[in-house]
Amino acid sequence: MLFAAGVVNFFDRSSLSIANTTVRAELHLSGTEMGWLLSAFSFAYGLSQLPLIGLLDRMGTRSILGTGLAIWSGAQLLTGLVTSFPMFIAFRILLGMGEAPFYPAGVRSVREWFTDRTRGRATAIMSSSQTFGLAIAPPLLTLLMIRTGWRVMFMILGAAGLVVAALWVWLHRSRAQTPYREAEAAPVTQSAFAELIRQRTAWGMMLGFGGINYTNWLYTAWLPGYLQQERHLSLAKSGWLAAIPFLAGAAGMLCSGFSADLWAKRGIRLTTLHRIQLVTGMIISAAATFFVSRAGSTAEAIAGISFALFFIHFAGTSGWGYVQTVSPARLVASLGALQNFASFVIASAAPVLTGWFFDRTHSFTLGFLVCASVTLLGALSYATLAAPDGMRVAD
Numbered sequence: 001m002l003f004a005a006g007v008v009n010f011f012d013r014s015s016l017s018i019a020n021t022t023v024r025a026e027l028h029l030s031g032t033e034m035g036w037l038l039s040a041f042s043f044a045y046g047l048s049q050l051p052l053i054g055l056l057d058r059m060g061t062r063s064i065l066g067t068g069l070a071i072w073s074g075a076q077l078l079t080g081l082v083t084s085f086p087m088f089i090a091f092r093i094l095l096g097m098g099e100a101p102f103y104p105a106g107v108r109s110v111r112e113w114f115t116d117r118t119r120g121r122a123t124a125i126m127s128s129s130q131t132f133g134l135a136i137a138p139p140l141l142t143l144l145m146i147r148t149g150w151r152v153m154f155m156i157l158g159a160a161g162l163v164v165a166a167l168w169v170w171l172h173r174s175r176a177q178t179p180y181r182e183a184e185a186a187p188v189t190q191s192a193f194a195e196l197i198r199q200r201t202a203w204g205m206m207l208g209f210g211g212i213n214y215t216n217w218l219y220t221a222w223l224p225g226y227l228q229q230e231r232h233l234s235l236a237k238s239g240w241l242a243a244i245p246f247l248a249g250a251a252g253m254l255c256s257g258f259s260a261d262l263w264a265k266r267g268i269r270l271t272t273l274h275r276i277q278l279v280t281g282m283i284i285s286a287a288a289t290f291f292v293s294r295a296g297s298t299a300e301a302i303a304g305i306s307f308a309l310f311f312i313h314f315a316g317t318s319g320w321g322y323v324q325t326v327s328p329a330r331l332v333a334s335l336g337a338l339q340n341f342a343s344f345v346i347a348s349a350a351p352v353l354t355g356w357f358f359d360r361t362h363s364f365t366l367g368f369l370v371c372a373s374v375t376l377l378g379a380l381s382y383a384t385l386a387a388p389d390g391m392r393v394a395d
Helices: 003-020 020-027 033-049 051-059 062-080 085-098 101-111 121-150 151-170 192-197 200-229 234-264 272-295 298-326 329-347 349-361 365-384
Strands: none
Touching: 003 020, 003 033, 003 062, 003 085, 003 101, 003 121, 003 151, 003 200, 003 349, 020 033, 020 200, 033 062, 033 085, 033 151, 033 200, 033 329, 033 349, 033 365, 051 192, 051 329, 062 085, 062 101, 062 349, 085 365, 101 121, 101 200, 101 298, 121 151, 121 234, 121 298, 192 329, 200 234, 200 298, 200 329, 200 349, 200 365, 234 298, 272 298, 272 365, 298 329, 298 349, 349 365
16 A cells, blocks of 8 residues: 555656646746746655654554545646646645655554564565656656646546545554554653754754755656756657666665665664665765766666666665664654655755756756765765764653
8 A cells, every 4th residue: 555655656746847848838937947846845745744743653644644645636636727837836835745744654654564574675665666656657647648738647646646545544554453453652752853853863864865865856856857858858758768767766675675674684783784775875876976967878877867766765765764773663753754854855955956057057967966966965974973873762
């Protein structure tokens, strides 16, 4: 169910990127305005993590994620009716608010249902919905858009999401509601936000994951536009080629999860393992993004972006694994939400900055160089601030 919800999530999230040039032409938007539309989602998504801190651990995943699914799917459906830039911004904000619970709720559910030795694969399968969704979206949504127009495409996606929302509420149960019930985690007795914000490790994770999501959000928002505007590919061809890097990202997630479980069975400390995978993956991803900024051909660019997404998602899956490892069960959703909040505040700059750079230089080179730098800074944060001995909270 989490995989299905994730695929819908990232179909909706990437739909505007795929319709980028078509929407810009119909609504007469500049690259900077399109960047603001893309960033409006991520700002709303990031800020909406804050109310989840504590709330999600108290109310559970069924009601919170079910409500989020309904909100974001309704916003997606209504986006097909927009007639102005302000209306478009409003629905993008609503989309971001609705999608906010997905990862914190998913991490909480995985922590609840899986053991230390199987949690890596479960997290990877849940997270791979992101890149499978993003890989399938370009060819499928491009074809749908060519056949029906971008407005109908948005409406169909919104309707599909409402179906998934109904299934989630109908089928999902917490472990406490089943014959497999175990002792429940101690309730939160003080503000989860106040408890976590004092932890050095939490700050390292917040800043470090910002480097992951900056890279992720830049390619999610601008990859189709980059292929069409800098590589001069047609809408149809860019849709098929854009799938390749996102499939590489899915492979990176699965490799990360299976690797974590393999080494966990051999007795390697999960905190050490996840930090190694985080730092190594982010450094290699930054190097690949730098290569993309210098790529001389479309083939080189696709190869570089594929490496960048493989290793950023290899790192990102361990980022969620690290949340589960360093946090007590009662705070796992709250720490995930706090990490996601800070990372998307950072990542929200990626679409608008990249669009602004493109308007002024008619190139994506500077945007890629900034991305590589932010990713390296994130790796440094994980290597220094995010050490597990900086997390001092009671179980």
